[in-house]
Amino acid sequence: MTVVVENQWIQRFTELNDSNEELNAHGKFFTCSYLLDMESVKVLIDMHEGKVKNINLDPGPLDAYDFAIRASEDTWKKFSMPTPPPMYHGIWAASFQRDMKLEGNILVLMQNIRCLTTQLEILRVSSIPV
Amino acid sequence: MTKAKFSPVLGRYVTIDVEGEEYKVFYLENGTGQPLVCQHTAGCHNHQWRGLLEDEEITSKYRVIAYDLPRHGKSDPPSNTEWWKEEYKLSAEFFMKFIVTLCDALELENPIFMGSSFGGNIALQLALHHPDRFDAVIPVEAADYSPGFYLDWWHHPHANASQVCASGVWDLMAPQSPDKDRWATWFYYSQGAESFKGDLHFYSVDHDLRGKLEQIQGDKVKVIMLTGTYDYLTTTEDGRRTASQIKNAEFIEMVDIGHFPMSENYEVFKKYLEQALNSIQAVKA
Numbered sequence: 001m002t003v004v005v006e007n008q009w010i011q012r013f014t015e016l017n018d019s020n021e022e023l024n025a026h027g028k029f030f031t032c033s034y035l036l037d038m039e040s041v042k043v044l045i046d047m048h049e050g051k052v053k054n055i056n057l058d059p060g061p062l063d064a065y066d067f068a069i070r071a072s073e074d075t076w077k078k079f080s081m082p083t084p085p086p087m088y089h090g091i092w093a094a095s096f097q098r099d100m101k102l103e104g105n106i107l108v109l110m111q112n113i114r115c116l117t118t119q120l121e122i123l124r125v126s127s128i129p130v
Numbered sequence: 131m132t133k134a135k136f137s138p139v140l141g142r143y144v145t146i147d148v149e150g151e152e153y154k155v156f157y158l159e160n161g162t163g164q165p166l167v168c169q170h171t172a173g174c175h176n177h178q179w180r181g182l183l184e185d186e187e188i189t190s191k192y193r194v195i196a197y198d199l200p201r202h203g204k205s206d207p208p209s210n211t212e213w214w215k216e217e218y219k220l221s222a223e224f225f226m227k228f229i230v231t232l233c234d235a236l237e238l239e240n241p242i243f244m245g246s247s248f249g250g251n252i253a254l255q256l257a258l259h260h261p262d263r264f265d266a267v268i269p270v271e272a273a274d275y276s277p278g279f280y281l282d283w284w285h286h287p288h289a290n291a292s293q294v295c296a297s298g299v300w301d302l303m304a305p306q307s308p309d310k311d312r313w314a315t316w317f318y319y320s321q322g323a324e325s326f327k328g329d330l331h332f333y334s335v336d337h338d339l340r341g342k343l344e345q346i347q348g349d350k351v352k353v354i355m356l357t358g359t360y361d362y363l364t365t366t367e368d369g370r371r372t373a374s375q376i377k378n379a380e381f382i383e384m385v386d387i388g389h390f391p392m393s394e395n396y397e398v399f400k401k402y403l404e405q406a407l408n409s410i411q412a413v414k415a
Contacts, residue, residue, distance in 0.1 A: 041192070083305055086360045090301020093362035110289040113297040 001041070001129060006057050009129045016126055022118045023050045031117035032108050035059065037070035041130045050115065057129060061084040067104035073130050075099055079122040091120065139183045139202075142347035148228050151211055155232060156204035157197035161189025164265070165241035166231060166407075168196040169249030169273075169326060171390060172333055173284075173295055174318050175203025178244045178246070181396025192242075192407075197232060199225075201325040218328030220254025221336050225252045230263055242410060244403075247389055248354075249335040250364070254372070258342060263275070263380035264409045268350035270394045271361050271389045274343055274357040274375070284327040291323035302389035304360035307398075315393045318377070339372075339389035348377030352413050354406040355379065380409055 001009075019025060023030065027050020036043040044056040044065055056063065069091060071079070075098050078088035087097040102109060109116065127128035139160045146153055160183050170178045181189060181198035198205035205215040229252065233241055243264050247252045250272025257267045263315030284295055295317035301313050319326075325354050346353065353376050366383050373381035384391060384402045391399035 006135050050164055075289060086304075087362055089305050090362075092298065093301045093360075096366070097362045106283075107286065110286060110294050110298075114290075114293040117297045129316050 001057075003032055006129060008013070009126065010055045012042075012058065012124045013055065013122065016120060016122045017052050020118065020122065023115055026118075027115050032067075032112050033065040034104075034116075035065045035068040035070075036076070037068055038076045038128060038130050039073045041073075041128075043129065045114075047119075048057070063105065066108040067102065067106060068103055069100065071098070071100040076123075076128050076130065079120075079127045080126075082124050086123070090117070132312045136185060136395075139180075141155075142233055142388070144232070146231050148231050149224065153200045153208055153228070154206060155197055155200065157195055157232075157236075158183055159186065159193065159195045161191070161193045162369040162383060163190075163192045164195045165233075165236075165238040166192040166240045167229070167238065167243050168194065168197065169252065169391075170196070170202065171247035171249060171393075172314075172377030173202075173322035174390075174393075175322065177203070177291075177318055178263070178390060178393035181400070182391075182392055185400065186219075186230055187223065188400075188403075188407075195236065195238075199228070199329075201328070202322060204395035213357040218325065220248075220329050220332040221335075222252065222255050222332060225332055226255055230257065230260055230308065233263065238342070242268065242407075243271065243345050245272075246392060247272070247364070248329055248337075251333060252336045253345075253348070254336045254339055254353070255337065257348075257353050258339065258346045258377070259349045261350040264351050265355065266413075267407050268354050268356065270356045270362050270391060271358065271369075272355060272372065273364040276337065276364050276368070277334050279363060279381035280327065280330045284330070292320040295323045295326050296320040299389070301361060302361065304386050304388040305392040306386045307395040309386065311396070314385075315390050318393070334345040343372060343375035344377070346376045349378050352410050354382065354409055355380040356382045356384055356391070356402050356406060357401035358389065358391050360386065360388035363389055363392075366401075382406060 005119040033046040042057040046054040141158050168179045175198045228378035250269035253267040254270035296316045355369050355373045357366045370381045373379040
């Protein structure tokens with residue numbers, strides 16, 4: 001993926017997030033950073049009060065985040081389909097039944113689970129950067 | 131002015147004694163005919179059955195009764211004990227005694243028992259231990275064993291327990307289910323955090339019928355299991371495996387629906403429920 005395409009994806013995801021009615025209504029305390037590990041691509045998302053503060057598609061080894069959601073590229077592709085197939089339709093489903101792993105400070109994930117669940121479903125509109 | 135619209139569903143309380151504890155139980159009911167007793171899922175309440183309770187086709191043939199288990203909805207914890215001094219951990223034994231006592235109190239003859247999730251698991255337990263009290267059971271989203279959901283996260287004081295419970299079960303529902311019904315189910319789950327973990331003690335710890343399913347007298351109590359393809363906790367493979375070990379049992383796979391079928395998409399659930407009810411009536415014919 002070229003830098004131009006990467007930037008277009010970041011811009012698209014940010015616009016979808018920041019204009020999302022649910023996140024605007026409930027995201028006041030949605031402040032955290034997390035990594036989406038898709039094998040070939042890693043997406044470091046930094047949130048501040050429900051808005052995207054920064055997205056890094058090339059995080060370095062010392063870039064910090066609160067928690068990570070890791071899965072194979074295939075799992076993320078199915079997860080981000082407009083209508084995902086069974087067992088790929090959420091992070092709980094894919095963790096219990098497929099290869100997704102929730103790692104790091106899971107407490108922060110749980111504290112933000114409502115908004116995080118909504119935000120991850122934006123991937124079904126933006127698709128994923130792989 | 132728009133004319134007010136009244137539902138035919140009526141609510142009532144009944145006070146019963148279970149193991150020396152007094153419970154004032156709230157239930158909703160509508161219809162006439164064979165009793166169809168409905169148990170909600172863990173950490174939830176009887177509004178999950180709102181579609182069924184108002185379904186004229188079903189209630190013209192069945193007396194649908196959906197109760198709130200104690201500590202859920204409008205059914206309080208026991209009124210004569212200091213329940214707040216003990217950790218709530220639901221057991222199969224209490225769960226069954228409560229249901230049988232309630233059915234006796236309501237003088238229900240030949241009831242069909244239907245429950246989803248932990249309600250489905252207790253349906254299997256009832257079939258094993260009380261085959262003479264029920265005409266049939268419909269375990270929905272059930273299995274012989276369902277470990278892995280008795281989690282501290284449902285109670286963690288550093289997180290918003292209401293949202294953890296409600297959004298934690300979000301993807302137990304199918305993405306095809308209507309938004310308004312998924313969010314209604316989410317809303318119910320935001321109300322039940324204090325009971326959810328204790329309920330799951332039964333669901334994931336105390337309930338274990340592995341090696342016992344062949345003891346269920348399927349010729350006395352008909353067992354028809356229903357499981358949705360989007361249920362990641364008790365999968366269709368779990369349901370099929372469980373039903374295959376019960377004499378005369380049937381398994382029905384429900385396509386494009388999840389773990390709360392009656393609440394997340396009643397229209398889809400209804401066609402499978404009718405199939406199950408027809409199968410029960412066919413046995414009698």
